[in-house]
Amino acid sequence: xxxxxxxxxxxxxLGAGKTTLINHILTTNHGKKIAxxxxxxxxxxxxxxxxxxxxxxxxxxxxxxxCCTVRGDLIRILNRLLKRKSKLDAIMIExxxxxxxxxxxxxxxxxxxxxxxxxxxxxxxxxxxxxxIPHLDEEKPDGAVNEAVQQVAFxxxxxxxxxxxxxxxxxxxxxxxxxxxxxxxxxIECRNAEVPLEAILEQHAFDLDKILAADPSFLQLEEDxxxxxxxxDxxxxxxxxxxxxxxxxxxxHxxxxxxxxAxxxxxxxxxxxxxxxxxEDHxxxxxxHKHKHHHDTRVSSVGIEIEGSLNLGKFNNWxxxxxxxxxxxxxxxxxxxxxxxSEDRFVFHGVxxxxxxxxxxEGLGRPWQEGEKRMCRAVFIGKELDRAMLTDGxxxxxxxxxxxxxx
Numbered sequence: 001x002x003x004x005x006x007x008x009x010x011x012x013x014l015g016a017g018k019t020t021l022i023n024h025i026l027t028t029n030h031g032k033k034i035a036x037x038x039x040x041x042x043x044x045x046x047x048x049x050x051x052x053x054x055x056x057x058x059x060x061x062x063x064x065x066x067c068c069t070v071r072g073d074l075i076r077i078l079n080r081l082l083k084r085k086s087k088l089d090a091i092m093i094e095x096x097x098x099x100x101x102x103x104x105x106x107x108x109x110x111x112x113x114x115x116x117x118x119x120x121x122x123x124x125x126x127x128x129x130x131x132x133i134p135h136l137d138e139e140k141p142d143g144a145v146n147e148a149v150q151q152v153a154f155x156x157x158x159x160x161x162x163x164x165x166x167x168x169x170x171x172x173x174x175x176x177x178x179x180x181x182x183x184x185x186x187x188i189e190c191r192n193a194e195v196p197l198e199a200i201l202e203q204h205a206f207d208l209d210k211i212l213a214a215d216p217s218f219l220q221l222e223e224d225x226x227x228x229x230x231x232x233d234x235x236x237x238x239x240x241x242x243x244x245x246x247x248x249x250x251x252x253h254x255x256x257x258x259x260x261x262a263x264x265x266x267x268x269x270x271x272x273x274x275x276x277x278x279x280e281d282h283x284x285x286x287x288x289h290k291h292k293h294h295h296d297t298r299v300s301s302v303g304i305e306i307e308g309s310l311n312l313g314k315f316n317n318w319x320x321x322x323x324x325x326x327x328x329x330x331x332x333x334x335x336x337x338x339x340x341x342s343e344d345r346f347v348f349h350g351v352x353x354x355x356x357x358x359x360x361x362e363g364l365g366r367p368w369q370e371g372e373k374r375m376c377r378a379v380f381i382g383k384e385l386d387r388a389m390l391t392d393g394x395x396x397x398x399x400x401x402x403x404x405x406x407x
Contacts, residue, residue, distance in 0.1 A: 004119040005082075006202060007091045007108060011101040012126030013135050013148045017161040017193035018094050021126065025092070030197050032089040035081050037074070074104065075111055082117055090201050091118065100147065101125075101154050102331075122203035125155035125185075126193065129174050130165040136177060149299045152178055153331045153381050155185040156205035164191045183301045184334075184379050208347050208358045299331075302385050304394045306376040309338040315397040319348075322393065323355070329385070335378030340399035343367045 012018050022036055074093070081088065095101055101123050108120040128135075135148035152158065158178060163171060175187060188195055315337070323330070334349035344359040344367050360367040368374060380390055 004117060005088050005091055006121035007093065007118050008121050008200060008203075009101050009104050009123045010092055010094045010126070011099060011123065011151045011154070012159075013128065013132070013151065015131065016126040016128040017159070018126050021159070021193035021195075022092070022094055024192075024194060025197065028197065032197070032201075033086060035088050035091045037077060037091065037093045074107060075114065078107075078114055078118065082114075090121075100145065100150055105154075120206045121201070122156040122205040123154050124157050124159065124200055125151045126159045126161050127152065127174070127178065129160050129162050129171060132174055133177055136181070146299075149181060150331070152181045152185075153299055155182060156203060157200065158182075158185050158187045159193065159195060159200075160187050160189050161193050162191065163189055179301075181299045181301070182381055183303070184381070206349070206356070208349075208356060208364050299383050300381070300385060302380045302387050302390050304376075304378050304380075304391050306395060306398060307373065308376070309340040309374050309399050310376055310397040311399040312339045312342075314399075315339075318393050318397050319355070322390075323350075326382075330380055330382040332381045333379065335376070337376045337378075338368060338374035 010018055010021065022038075025034060025036065078091070081091065093104060095104055105120055105123055108114055108118055132148065136146070136152070138146060138148070140146050160171070160174065160178075166174070171189075178185075178187065188199055330350075332350065335347070337346040337348070339346055339359075342359070342361070344361040345364075346357065346359040347364065348355060348357040350356065358364045376394070378394060
């Protein structure tokens with residue numbers, strides 16, 4: 001894992017400041033070799049004065065970073081970057097303002113060659129504090145996706161940009177609205193998209209080892225905490241066989257290494273399923289929203305906390321059935337679990353059509369300590385989530401019945 005190049009997916013609605021952020025990276029003397037990929041279908045957004053040669057598809061910026069614009073095969077340009085002699089420190093992919101970031105993110109799960117050299121580090125969403133609420137509350141025709149809502153829901157980190165254009169009360173209104181959709185992504189406040197590079201690189205949002213080892217604020221469930229460090233993770237469409245999903249959720253992962261590090265177990269679907277998921281005809285994904293005081297709150301977070309341990313088989317079956325039946329409406333999910341009969345701590349999260357799961361017995365993080373209270377915590381982010389159904393289903397996996405609270 002240490003030798004893999006981290007990849008950050010940058011998303012955000014039109015005008016949120018993505019290109020401004022990229023241009024800051026291209027002009028800052030940070031000493032890192034970063035490749036910037038504009039996954040766009042329009043004109044090149046990088047300032048022409050910042051690059052040495054714009055004749056090639058792949059060109060070098062004045063501070064040594066690499067830039068390119070992709071209008072077709074993202075995998076092809078990534079492979080081209082990897083063949084260069086000079087080792088990259090990081091790759092950042094800027095998606096078009098109307099793009100769903102999940103298909104880009106899942107590229108690093110389904111392509112084994114890329115996965116052996118690259119690791120998805122985080123999904124970063126820029127938000128225009130002045131104009132985001134109308135975008136989030138915009139009503140869409142039946143069957144249409146509200147892209148702004150989707151981008152907030154998928155984020156690991158949110159750059160709340162253009163704060164110089166809003167009052168403190170307006171800022172808090174925006175934060176509250178974001179938290180209705182995604183309460184676990186960390187919010188970084190900024191102006192002109194200026195943030196320290198270390199605040200957006202090496203986040204390890206998809207590194208199970210880092211998640212288990214550490215961050216006590218991972219899976220923070222407090223609704224009013226605007227600035228914690230959760231890593232919100234998703235389920236979206238899951239078109240694979242149910243048995244595959246359940247196998248991935250189970251503790252026996254010997255046959256699910258799929259080209260990944262031995263302790264990272266990814267559930268993969270066939271490429272055709274991936275492409276189908278990335279298609280634009282998501283007719284069942286209407287995310288319309290109205291005015292702040294009466295908007296449609298269909299996209300939201302549900303956090304669940306249980307004292308005690310789960311039965312691995314029960315959880316395995318429940319999660320598999322949940323993804324099969326409701327996966328299209330569950331954008332991201334994550335959890336840290338205690339399993340009956342095991343001293344290992346389990347962690348799971350998903351992105352789009354696949355689930356990762358691992359435990360401390362595979363070298364991830366630490367096991368439960370003697371005398372430590374056994375807890376199971378999970379967060380689900382998605383559309384029209386049934387809080388009672390999720391809570392009851394999670395509780396049904398307990399080895400010994402106990403109380404669960406959804407927040």
